[in-house]
Amino acid sequence: MIGAGIVGASCAYALMRAGVRATVVDRGGVASGTTGAGEGNILVSDKEPGPELELALRSGELWRELDEECGGFEWEPKGGLVVAETPEVLDALTAFAENQRRHPGPAGVVASVVPATSLRDFEPHLADGLAGGVHYPQDAQVQPMLAAARLLKASGARLVRTAVERFLVAGDRVAGVRTGQGDLYADAVVNAAGTWAGSFPQAPLPIRPRKGFILVTQPFAVPPVRHKVYTAAYVTNVASDAEGLETSGVIESTRAGTVLIGASRQRVGYDTAIDYRVLAKLARQAVALFPVLADRQVMRAYAGLRPYSPDHLPVIGPDHRLRNLFHACGHEGAGIGLAPATAEMITAQITGGSPRVDPAPFAPGRFA
Numbered sequence: 001m002i003g004a005g006i007v008g009a010s011c012a013y014a015l016m017r018a019g020v021r022a023t024v025v026d027r028g029g030v031a032s033g034t035t036g037a038g039e040g041n042i043l044v045s046d047k048e049p050g051p052e053l054e055l056a057l058r059s060g061e062l063w064r065e066l067d068e069e070c071g072g073f074e075w076e077p078k079g080g081l082v083v084a085e086t087p088e089v090l091d092a093l094t095a096f097a098e099n100q101r102r103h104p105g106p107a108g109v110v111a112s113v114v115p116a117t118s119l120r121d122f123e124p125h126l127a128d129g130l131a132g133g134v135h136y137p138q139d140a141q142v143q144p145m146l147a148a149a150r151l152l153k154a155s156g157a158r159l160v161r162t163a164v165e166r167f168l169v170a171g172d173r174v175a176g177v178r179t180g181q182g183d184l185y186a187d188a189v190v191n192a193a194g195t196w197a198g199s200f201p202q203a204p205l206p207i208r209p210r211k212g213f214i215l216v217t218q219p220f221a222v223p224p225v226r227h228k229v230y231t232a233a234y235v236t237n238v239a240s241d242a243e244g245l246e247t248s249g250v251i252e253s254t255r256a257g258t259v260l261i262g263a264s265r266q267r268v269g270y271d272t273a274i275d276y277r278v279l280a281k282l283a284r285q286a287v288a289l290f291p292v293l294a295d296r297q298v299m300r301a302y303a304g305l306r307p308y309s310p311d312h313l314p315v316i317g318p319d320h321r322l323r324n325l326f327h328a329c330g331h332e333g334a335g336i337g338l339a340p341a342t343a344e345m346i347t348a349q350i351t352g353g354s355p356r357v358d359p360a361p362f363a364p365g366r367f368a
Ligand SMILES: Cc1cc2nc3c(=O)[nH]c(=O)nc-3n(C[C@H](O)[C@H](O)[C@H](O)COP(=O)(O)OP(=O)(O)OC[C@H]3O[C@@H](n4cnc5c(N)ncnc54)[C@H](O)[C@@H]3O)c2cc1C
Pocket: 002, 003, 004, 005, 006, 007, 008, 025, 026, 027, 028, 029, 030, 031, 032, 033, 034, 035, 036, 037, 038, 039, 040, 041, 042, 162, 163, 164, 165, 192, 193, 194, 195, 196, 197, 211, 212, 213, 214, 262, 303, 304, 305, 306, 307, 328, 329, 330, 331, 332, 333, 334, 335, 336, 337, 338
């Protein structure tokens, strides 16, 4: 396994449950990549009907099970509330939710429209003047770094802290990896290297970084935000291919009492420098939704690089060029949420089982 982010850790855990031992190689240690910069939302609310929604619904079920098996990562089934600034946006959100509810599959989306007069029953500190919203009780949250660490530990996998330089190839198959600490041989190699997963020369993939910032407030004694709350613009930004800066108000509390404020998206390569203009914009958007935040200091801010794939679907499954190589990467802004169902799919593919969710739309060969 290359990568000890949430995806690699989830795969190691799922493989262990199937009786397969993994060695996990990471150049930086557990959650040292994008997982350490994520918010930890497990969302169905922002997913358009289709394969990603199916994966998200299955993942939601699996996160609940994982919490029972090896919890301690602040899993909270708190629900999400998407709010609309105008009646026109509320109509669009309502239509989006209606479409999601029609999505066929083993588990369905639960969503209910919240009129303006009831918004404060859900979020007492919301600003005046909003047109209404949609409540998604299936949305949940975890602390992603804790989740990666707990899952990796529970998997019993050996963690080797070094960089993978390239795959060891024998004929048409991968036999292991060359690392800074020597060669490691394996029956199968899983590429869970996140934003960097496309850069192995023998099996390149079109994964690119999509930068995002988070602001973290000083803790509140009683956190003022109960759900994951975001504006409709977030759904549009998630689905867009724009390179330039896009922002939307995305806010949630954590168990520690802090409030996390996002979300920005821009494609500027691997640059993680802080841009105070973006931070100021995110702060203004958050205060517009929750005026109570205006009195609170921001404790820290950081940037992370989402692993963006050109069609916004993760890359999961066997490589189309080299046997014994599997990819589990490219989850962009949803890798925390989608990790358990990704791991279930990869495990079924490695062990010859039947995946619960159809793997075809996620096949790495679709870019060939
Ligand atoms: C601001 C922000 C907010 C986000 N919020 C959410 C959210 O609320 N919900 C959600 O689901 N997702 C969210 N995401 C996205 C989520 O964080 C990612 O999709 C997820 O963390 C990807 O996990 P991963 O394990 O694939 O990658 P990573 O966590 O990046 O792990 C990959 C690992 O591979 C290692 N690696 C790479 N190359 C090599 C190499 N050559 N040799 C050895 N090791 C290597 C890296 O060190 C890294 O640890 C957010 C992202 C950002 C930036």
